[in-house]
Amino acid sequence: MLIRRTEETSYQEMTMPGAKDVTMQLMLGREDQTPTFAMRQFQVQPQGHTPRHQHNYEHEAFILEGQGQIIGGIDGSTIRPIGPGDAIFIAANEMHQFRNTGTQVLRFLCLIPNSFDCGNACQPTPGS
């Protein structure tokens, strides 16, 4: 059993192009010998956002605090409000972006599979 406390977990600035004022904490990842999926905690500052992008693996997210919007859909044309208690599934290859539209931090969990592209040889998912 492993317990990783939020207050003891280091923050990484999200430097990917298109990210603005986002940090990530890897709560449970491949290095912890998780066999299937990885748990990350994100904080987005007011007016900040994650990259608007897509990739060949899914996200499952859960909003912990704050208010925001999520951009989604195959072409990124869907915009919906998000707040605490919302669970979000973003399928592989869907365009997506999390935006903080509030005045407090937007904090959420975002989980990913450890591997993807398993049709050929599985690749480790970035950030897992």
Next chain:
Amino acid sequence: MLIRRTEETSYQEMTMPGAKDVTMQLMLGREDQTPTFAMRQFQVQPQGHTPRHQHNYEHEAFILEGQGQIIGGIDGSTIRPIGPGDAIFIAANEMHQFRNTGTQVLRFLCLIPNSFDCGNACQPTPGS
């Protein structure tokens, strides 16, 4: 994209032997076409607990509110306090139990792989 709001998601009483005052909300599961893992939200009332058991797949949990203990380790001999912001990894076949030791509800996410026992033919994980 799917957004499932906590307040719109039905509760299921956990009727498994050994569970006491526990409800589960399936936030994202196999029926939502999640390919890899399932997200469930649990609420344990004061003095309540999940079953003390083990199984051949892992858990990744995140404590949302409340105070409790987790029983873990291969033989269930490890007892550690848990509270909001704690991420917990329970490996396959580890004994485990979540207990509410506080006076408020203990609420947490607990994620599982959609399939297990893939050495032979994968089986759908119960509760996914």
